[in-house]
Amino acid sequence: MRNRALHIAGNTLYYFALIVIALIFIFPFVWMVSSAFKPVDEIFRYPPVLISQNPSLEHFIEVFQVVPFARYMWNSFFVSTTVTLVALLLHAMAGYALARLRFPGRKVIFIGILSTLMIPFYTIMIPLVLLVKALGWIDTYWALIVPAIPHAFGIFWLRQFFLGVPRELEDAARIDGASRIGVFFHIALPLARPILAALAVFFFLANWDAFLWPLIATSSQKMRVVQVGIQSFAGEQGSAWNLIMAASTVAILPTLILFFSLQRFIVRSVKMSGLKG
Template identity: 40%
Template sequence: MALSTAPTPTGECAAQDPADGGPPPRRRWPFSPYHLLLAPLAVLFAMPLVQMVLASFKTDAEIRQVPPTFVPAHPTLSGYVRLFQDSDVLRWLLNSVIVSGSAIIAHLVLCSMAGYGFSRLRFAGRGASFVLLVGTIMIPTQLLMIPTYIMFTKLGVVNTLPAVILPWLTSAFGVFLMRQFFLSLPRELEEAGRLDGCSAFGVFWRVVLPLARPALATLAIFTLLGSWNDLIWPLIAINDDRWYTIQLGLANFQGQRRTEWSLLMAGNVVATMPMVLFFMLAQRQFVATMTFSGMKG
């Protein structure tokens, strides 16, 4: 009588079955091994921010204490109370919001249109114009301050908020960033839009810009960081404390003989939190730009 035998499992499944004497299944880490390196670096970079926040709850005497303490022994809100009572910090924040908001809107509109023109439109001198435009990035900002101040004086905008807004309307870096992103987009998408009856501006507005959201978010982040943290040009162009930006107002808390550190730390926390919140909201778009820019259609 013939004996029927069941088929034995072969291949990878049989090799990984512990009952058959095979090697046990490979154990997976709950996190990436790269986190073992990135986590200490993240803590290292976050320490100054954490120390600034903790110092804002200290008194001036505790901040000057030697050896210094990391955690405040007696937390207090005196720094924040004096910040909002003895200074126009809310007005400075509003001025910075106006300057940064205007800079972001202008950059998104003007840099995207210029970048699309340099990447898709054909006109005489396109290559030379783009090289000259990108070459202006290498010019130090300090060399342009005196000519810009003289020009703004003749325009009558010195010591007003437009004097801080106008230099941030556009930038060569923004045009370069948008051009490089548009070059990575497949032309077939634009040709499909033209076949559907869209004009050149319609293709740009309806097809290209929705795909450029990651690049636009990245440009908005860089523009916000630059315009919000700008100090040198507002220090030259603004003398009236009504038009101070937040960075210029905080600079006045530091004196030659005495600095109120608790007040200064509280002001730095108030000035830094909008940047942290904005980056947390836009970080996915920022990462998407870095990954999408290497893809070709």
């Protein structure tokens, strides 16, 4: 009986700690959304007020009137979606080749790809700017899309997954007359859907939240992405926190929709994440 009581007390303490940690992480998001509906004077009121007494959509309307925020949202959506789709295809092909094909230098190539994870972006930023400028891509979608496609993490994760796929499935398809490309598209890719969905969320969020490279690679207002657009509300005369909060609330909606749409695939990918060497 005493052990059962200790077990219940331990579980209660455990779940209480989880709830507290969850509230700590959720509170900034709740405060951002709440502040987006507050009048300016309520944002800086002390003691602070979580729920506005006079909520309004005025800040959301003003965000789209002050700057072409819809254009910023489109730029981010187009770049993030394009990078995600192209990266998933190319990374899946690379991961499959490294896992299934036998060719000289395969392990050396894989180690070389993994080693790029240790190189900070800041060390290649200037050479990348010079390369993009030489190609005439500055202030174009090419500059925002092409450098963001390669990522060693995606290739690594997909390679490890394909290593765990039973070869009997591929052998059966080859016996039935399927080509190597057919096996890849009809056997390997469908099996990798949970991993691809998790990587889709990862790639989309990484590019949607990108700030430094889009700030460097673009100069005109029409090519700004949403994160650079939000930064434009902070000027020398101070930050327009009411507009920043409203713009941030709008900007987070596509990521929430994507996450909840692919949530079940992400859970499946975690369950399947036992890696085979």
